[in-house]
Amino acid sequence: MSRLYVGRLPRDVRERDLERLFKGYGQIRDICLRPGFGFIEFREKRDAEDVMHDFNNREFMGERLLIEPARMDRRRERDGRDGRDGRRDDRDGRRDDRDGRDGRRGMAGPQRTPFRIL
Numbered sequence: 001m002s003r004l005y006v007g008r009l010p011r012d013v014r015e016r017d018l019e020r021l022f023k024g025y026g027q028i029r030d031i032c033l034r035p036g037f038g039f040i041e042f043r044e045k046r047d048a049e050d051v052m053h054d055f056n057n058r059e060f061m062g063e064r065l066l067i068e069p070a071r072m073d074r075r076r077e078r079d080g081r082d083g084r085d086g087r088r089d090d091r092d093g094r095r096d097d098r099d100g101r102d103g104r105r106g107m108a109g110p111q112r113t114p115f116r117i118l
Helices: 015-021 045-055 074-079
Strands: 003-007 028-034 037-042 066-069
Touching: 003 045, 015 028, 037 045, 045 066
Parallel strands: none
Antiparallel strands: 003 037, 003 066, 028 037
16 A cells, blocks of 8 residues: 555646655655645655554645545556456557457346236
């Protein structure tokens, strides 16, 4: 759990801003920013827990931060698994959603039964 999701980030935030904000909370391995949210990974699990405790719901650049553990660990991403069931199609890396029903997803078609509707 050394990787944290940081939500409700201002759109104009930069990596340098987050580095300054979390200065003194341990060594940062990686920062990945997207519009409005990002991920930050600390070298030590305890540092991430401290940041989560001290900065969740704290105001930063006019926004209230949402900090929680990231749902998926980056190591799983690098392994090529997608975090749901880990299945991948070997040809192009896309999910293999076939489940034995002629490649269709969802409900199977109508099925004949011995019962009749009157």
